[in-house]
Amino acid sequence: MALVDLVTQGSNVPLTFPVLVYHKVDPRFEFSIARISPNRFKSHLDWLLRQGYQTITISEAARLVRENQLVPDKTVAIVFDDGFDGIYKYAWPLLRERKMTATVFMVAGFAGKQDEWDVKIGWRRFRHLSWDQLRELSEAGIEIGSHSLNHPDLTRLENDALQYELRESRSILKEKVGCDIRAFSVPFGTSSPLVSDSVMDNGYESMVVVRSGPYEKTNSGMITFAGVCVYLTTGYNRLEGALQGRPPSLLGRMVQKAIGQCARWTPLVKGRPTYP
Numbered sequence: 227m228a229l230v231d232l233v234t235q236g237s238n239v240p241l242t243f244p245v246l247v248y249h250k251v252d253p254r255f256e257f258s259i260a261r262i263s264p265n266r267f268k269s270h271l272d273w274l275l276r277q278g279y280q281t282i283t284i285s286e287a288a289r290l291v292r293e294n295q296l297v298p299d300k301t302v303a304i305v306f307d308d309g310f311d312g313i314y315k316y317a318w319p320l321l322r323e324r325k326m327t328a329t330v331f332m333v334a335g336f337a338g339k340q341d342e343w344d345v346k347i348g349w350r351r352f353r354h355l356s357w358d359q360l361r362e363l364s365e366a367g368i369e370i371g372s373h374s375l376n377h378p379d380l381t382r383l384e385n386d387a388l389q390y391e392l393r394e395s396r397s398i399l400k401e402k403v404g405c406d407i408r409a410f411s412v413p414f415g416t417s418s419p420l421v422s423d424s425v426m427d428n429g430y431e432s433m434v435v436v437r438s439g440p441y442e443k444t445n446s447g448m449i450t451f452a453g454v455c456v457y458l459t460t461g462y463n464r465l466e467g468a469l470q471g472r473p474p475s476l477l478g479r480m481v482q483k484a485i486g487q488c489a490r491w492t493p494l495v496k497g498r499p500t501y502p
């Protein structure tokens with residue numbers, strides 16, 4: 227594990243760069259706080275614009291950090307984990323109308339399929355983006371990154387399986403979408419030194435984990451961004467806190483902990499993916 231350098235870029239305090247992590251944008255109800263309605267998403271975008279924010283992709287932010295440039299003030303990354311088709315149907319038209327961009331982190335093994343990997347309460351299943359939709363988004367300037375192949379908790383995988391998830395998801399996305407895949411977002415937001423090193427060894431240049439605080443750059447050049455999840459329960463106070471790099475409230479931390487527990491339960495309910 228290379229030494230981690232808190233990026234200060236001439237300042238005395240480590241610099242933060244806000245990354246807002248969304249999951250589903252969809253009007254259809256489900257028993258989950260990970261879904262927000264298109265109307266609420268639209269309100270978030272308009273609120274960001276009123277505050278003077280502009281959006282950039284994760285790899286563009288990574289390039290600025292790598293070149294020791296300052297990420298401009300009032301710049302935010304909007305990220306979608308999992309790659310549901312609500313991004314194409316509902317979120318993308320709202321972003322496009324406002325000339326805003328985003329990064330989609332795709333569960334590569336589930337393109338065009340239902341979310342069978344997900345443990346949920348209730349009956350409703352949601353479809354993932356198809357390869358055609360991913361290509362169209364990519365051609366329109368939305369960055370496509372990897373969110374693994376099967377959405378396992380990477381910190382609990384054997385090394386061979388970990389390497390397979392990172393390598394195969396990148397290779398399939400590259401082949402099917404036809405663009406370079408440079409960014410990775412860890413499933414369930416949880417990472418470890420081994421996961422982080424392996425992400426870099428598999429050709430990615432930056433990654434997103436769920437936590438608050440500054441971004442980090444290792445001596446070998448790997449950049450890790452701190453992402454803040456935006457849920458149904460996230461109010462504007464918390465959004466503002468996320469933009470300013472403030473840690474979440476006790477309730478926010480409890481919600482995040484509950485999501486972490488889901489990571490533990492998922493293999494018990496769904497079984498572990500099999501690897502060649």
Ligand SMILES: [Zn+2]
Nearest residue numbers: 307308413414
């Ligand atoms: Zn996910």
